Amino acid sequence: MRFHVEPCGRPLRGEVAIPGDKSIGHRALLFSLLSQTPVRVLGLGDGADNGRSAKAVSALGGRIEKDGPALVIHGTGLDGMRVPASRIDCGNSGTTIRLLCGLLAGQRFQATLFGDESLSKRPMRRVIEPLAKMGATITGEGQGADVTPPLVIGPATGPLRALDYTLPMASAQVKTAILLAGLYADGATTVREPGPSRDHSERMLAHLGAPLTVTGRATTIDTRGWNRQLAGEGFEVPSDPSSSAFLIAAALLAGADEVRLPNICTNPTRTGFLDAIQQMGGTVAFEDERHAGPEPVATLVVRGPAQPLRAIEIAEDLAVRSIDELPILAVLAARASGTTVVRNAEELRVKESDRIATTCAMLRSFGIACEARPDGFTVEGRPDRPLDPGHVHADGDHRIAMAGAVAGLVASGETIIDDADNVATSYPGFAAALTQLGATIRVV
Numbered sequence: 001m002r003f004h005v006e007p008c009g010r011p012l013r014g015e016v017a018i019p020g021d022k023s024i025g026h027r028a029l030l031f032s033l034l035s036q037t038p039v040r041v042l043g044l045g046d047g048a049d050n051g052r053s054a055k056a057v058s059a060l061g062g063r064i065e066k067d068g069p070a071l072v073i074h075g076t077g078l079d080g081m082r083v084p085a086s087r088i089d090c091g092n093s094g095t096t097i098r099l100l101c102g103l104l105a106g107q108r109f110q111a112t113l114f115g116d117e118s119l120s121k122r123p124m125r126r127v128i129e130p131l132a133k134m135g136a137t138i139t140g141e142g143q144g145a146d147v148t149p150p151l152v153i154g155p156a157t158g159p160l161r162a163l164d165y166t167l168p169m170a171s172a173q174v175k176t177a178i179l180l181a182g183l184y185a186d187g188a189t190t191v192r193e194p195g196p197s198r199d200h201s202e203r204m205l206a207h208l209g210a211p212l213t214v215t216g217r218a219t220t221i222d223t224r225g226w227n228r229q230l231a232g233e234g235f236e237v238p239s240d241p242s243s244s245a246f247l248i249a250a251a252l253l254a255g256a257d258e259v260r261l262p263n264i265c266t267n268p269t270r271t272g273f274l275d276a277i278q279q280m281g282g283t284v285a286f287e288d289e290r291h292a293g294p295e296p297v298a299t300l301v302v303r304g305p306a307q308p309l310r311a312i313e314i315a316e317d318l319a320v321r322s323i324d325e326l327p328i329l330a331v332l333a334a335r336a337s338g339t340t341v342v343r344n345a346e347e348l349r350v351k352e353s354d355r356i357a358t359t360c361a362m363l364r365s366f367g368i369a370c371e372a373r374p375d376g377f378t379v380e381g382r383p384d385r386p387l388d389p390g391h392v393h394a395d396g397d398h399r400i401a402m403a404g405a406v407a408g409l410v411a412s413g414e415t416i417i418d419d420a421d422n423v424a425t426s427y428p429g430f431a432a433a434l435t436q437l438g439a440t441i442r443v444v
């Protein structure tokens with residue numbers, strides 16, 4: 001799939017309903033499998049990655065039923081999972097495979113997980129190592145220095161061992177895998193992390209009655225005296241802030257008569273992108289703030305002509321809280337005055353692509369000077385004239401494809417984005433949403 005993007009000559013305008021948050025969607029599906037009672041999930045996104053988690057739930061004995069706009073998930077409880085009939089295909093989804101590792105570590109059966117070409121290269125040692133310390137058996141392929149899918153998990157021969165583990169990197173996927181395995185361990189399992197990775201698992205597991213406590217950056221599951229039952233009526237999945245970032249950036253760069261994005265998750269572990277924009281001098285208004293179950297949400301609004309932006313430094317906690325938004329922040333940096341520096345973001349190297357390399361290549365194709373660093377990159381902003389028309393190879397990475405398309409709105413001629421199929425993993429309606437706001441983007 002290829003995007004053809006035309007320069008956008010007028011301000012964007014309109015209201016777009018962004019699909020449900022991908023991270024929360026995975027958790028709503030996989031955690032509901034562990035529930036004793038049916039769980040109603042409202043607002044699940046339509047991306048292929050969440051679809052992988054839904055299929056895994058079915059393969060493990062859960063039943064997913066449509067009920068009007070909602071899905072009702074009839075889980076198996078902690079101990080009623082079915083032996084999957086075949087290998088579980090996780091597609092492009094790192095969250096599906098890593099969360100399943102934690103979920104399956106304590107099961108009395110064996111299961112095999114695999115994925116597409118990109119997922120088959122992603123590092124799994126980070127999740128295998130702590131789970132092995134808990135007594136799980138997980139084997140994978142040896143590619144380079146790490147362990148990669150396919151992964152064969154289990155069978156566990158008894159309860160797992162409780163673990164006190166300090167994560168070497170801030171990772172919500174690894175944290176969640178350990179907490180899920182902790183439900184199958186005797187005693188108190190604690191995960192400590194060096195940075196504020198997204199905390200949806202903590203909020204949602206507590207919502208289902210898991211024996212979970214959070215103290216600073218340490219989260220504990222203590223199964224002592226617990227009745228081993230999770231239950232809850234439902235989850236409302238708020239709209240995805242990571243998908244909204246592309247439309248917010250488009251509205252800031254092209255200008256907005258008024259662009260409104262309702263119901264966006266504003267969990268502080270996900271608002272690094274919005275905080276970075278504010279530091280760059282951009283304005284995004286929060287309206288209609290409320291809670292959707294355990295998550296805060298708001299309508300995000302961009303108004304006014306193209307906003308002048310200035311370069312900033314993105315490092316440490318801000319880098320963790322905007323990790324998935326760094327490619328689109330790089331596009332904003334390309335239009336900002338000064339040199340933007342991104343540091344402490346080495347995790348970008350092991351996302352759906354090497355996002356330090358692919359972000360730099362994407363910006364260079366628009367004529368922007370961008371330098372890769374081991375743990376990030378620098379971008380020389382060019383606010384005084386349009387970007388050159390780009391020709392981006394997205395390298396199968398959804399966020400690079402969408403970031404490139406947004407950059408194309410402020411280029412001096414037609415931009416082409418190749419290898420954009422994987423936009424469907426997180427935001428199949430992306431091109432339609434940009435079109436709805438008044439941009440011209442053709443999908444061929």
Ligand code: S3P
Pocket residue numbers: 022023024026095170171172173174197198323324347
């Ligand atoms: C995610 C966690 C992050 C993020 C990914 C989704 C999650 O990855 O980049 O897109 O849903 O837990 P890490 O856990 O590797 O930081």
